[in-house]
Amino acid sequence: MPELPEVETIKIGLSKLLPGKRVSGVWHDWAKSFPNAEEDVRQFLIGAKIVVVARRAKVLLIELDSKYSLVIHLKMTGQLVFVAKGLAGSRSKIADNKAQKSLTTTYELPSTKDEVRFGAGHPTDSLVGNLPDKSTHVIFDFDDGSKLFFNDQRKFGWVRLLPKAEVPNIDFFKKVGPEPLGADFTAEQFRQRLLRRKNSNIKAVLLDQTIVAGVGNIYADESLWAAKIHPEALVRDVPKTKLNNLFIELQKILLLSIQKGGSTDKNYVDAEGKKGSYLSFASVFRREGLPCPRCGHTIMKTKVAGRGTHICPNCQRKSSK
DNA sequence: CACTTGACCTGTCCGC
DNA sequence: TGCGGACAGGTCAAGT
Numbered sequence: 001m002p003e004l005p006e007v008e009t010i011k012i013g014l015s016k017l018l019p020g021k022r023v024s025g026v027w028h029d030w031a032k033s034f035p036n037a038e039e040d041v042r043q044f045l046i047g048a049k050i051v052v053v054a055r056r057a058k059v060l061l062i063e064l065d066s067k068y069s070l071v072i073h074l075k076m077t078g079q080l081v082f083v084a085k086g087l088a089g090s091r092s093k094i095a096d097n098k099a100q101k102s103l104t105t106t107y108e109l110p111s112t113k114d115e116v117r118f119g120a121g122h123p124t125d126s127l128v129g130n131l132p133d134k135s136t137h138v139i140f141d142f143d144d145g146s147k148l149f150f151n152d153q154r155k156f157g158w159v160r161l162l163p164k165a166e167v168p169n170i171d172f173f174k175k176v177g178p179e180p181l182g183a184d185f186t187a188e189q190f191r192q193r194l195l196r197r198k199n200s201n202i203k204a205v206l207l208d209q210t211i212v213a214g215v216g217n218i219y220a221d222e223s224l225w226a227a228k229i230h231p232e233a234l235v236r237d238v239p240k241t242k243l244n245n246l247f248i249e250l251q252k253i254l255l256l257s258i259q260k261g262g263s264t265d266k267n268y269v270d271a272e273g274k275k276g277s278y279l280s281f282a283s284v285f286r287r288e289g290l291p292c293p294r295c296g297h298t299i300m301k302t303k304v305a306g307r308g309t310h311i312c313p314n315c316q317r318k319s320s321k
Numbered sequence: 322c323a324c325t326t327g328a329c330c331t332g333t334c335c336g337c
Numbered sequence: 338t339g340c341g342g343a344c345a346g347g348t349c350a351a352g353t
Contacts, residue, residue: 002347003347032329058347058348073347073348074347075329075346075347075348076330076345076346076347077330077331077332077345077346135331152330153330153331153332154329154330154331154332154345154346155329155330155331156329156330156346156347156348157347171349172348172349197323197324199323199324200323200324204324204325207346207347209347209348216346216347217345217346217347265345266332266333266345305325306325306326306327306346307345307346308344308345308346
């Protein structure tokens with residue numbers, strides 16, 4: 001679920017917390033979460049100091065003062081939570097936590113759907129003190145006693161330690177498209193890139209990371225609603241003015257979401273374990289059955305490009321001029 | 322080659 | 338109450 005605004009929020013948070021800290025230990029319990037942990041990590045990670053935290057698309061980059069960087073993808077349910085000295089559970093508690101299910105419920109996030117949607121304000125629930133839990137798969141220890149937890153309920157996400165020079169050469173970075181909020185990215189470029197897949201439905205194209213980076217299901221649905229485009233419309237059939245408008249709306253939505261700390265549906269939290277409040281501003285996402293904020297028609301949920309898709313059937317006509 | 326579907330995972334929710 | 342199955346959706350691999 002972390003899309004561009006969520007990963008950006010984590011980046012902003014970690015940028016205030018991590019630089020200057022030196023890695024003093026690393027633990028992991030799931031090989032796929034940290035594929036090169038066994039051979040390289042202790043040798044190349046321990047003792048290194050964090051220099052800078054950056055983001056590209058939905059990927060986080062933690063640059064070290066050695067020739068290595070940590071490259072992290074949270075995929076659907078990944079979390080990266082920083083906990084200051086003394087506030088986290090001890091590492092020896094992991095076994096207990098994992099063995100005793102009851103312990104994991106102590107921190108369980110409330111079902112955020114209602115709370116976020118109906119406006120409890122910016123939620124401040126924190127995981128501090130309850131980590132690690134059974135979704136914790138990697139722990140970094142720092143020299144000042146603080147820790148960084150990589151949690152992932154579904155184990156789709158991963159952490160990699162790569163030589164800095166190799167980072168731009170991994171398949172994902174070679175193929176990924178431009179940043180939608182990049183200073184030099186224009187509506188014209190956006191339109192031309194979408195037209196590379198002019199025979200596909202526009203939602204599939206927005207989700208295609210090689211066309212534009214960082215857009216996932218939430219912001220695809222929200223931006224298509226804002227621009228009044230049906231998600232199944234073929235790119236070639238969408239008028240130029242609407243594609244230009246889609247660019248503007250997408251940028252506005254991404255910026256608003258970053259400002260609100262991202263979207264928390266179930267799992268996402270920021271670097272300090274706090275949830276984001278963007279979903280309370282969402283117009284269609286996870287709002288099926290509720291009235292469209294623009295015209296009052298009932299929002300429908302369908303499936304497009306293999307994804308759950310939310311539309312206003314009145315605002316977003318399939319055969320719109 | 323363009324495009325779609327399946328696999329990776331596990332917690333949650335729905336119907337029986 | 339319990340259980341099976343559908344569902345969630347980012348990305349890569351495999352299939353059409």
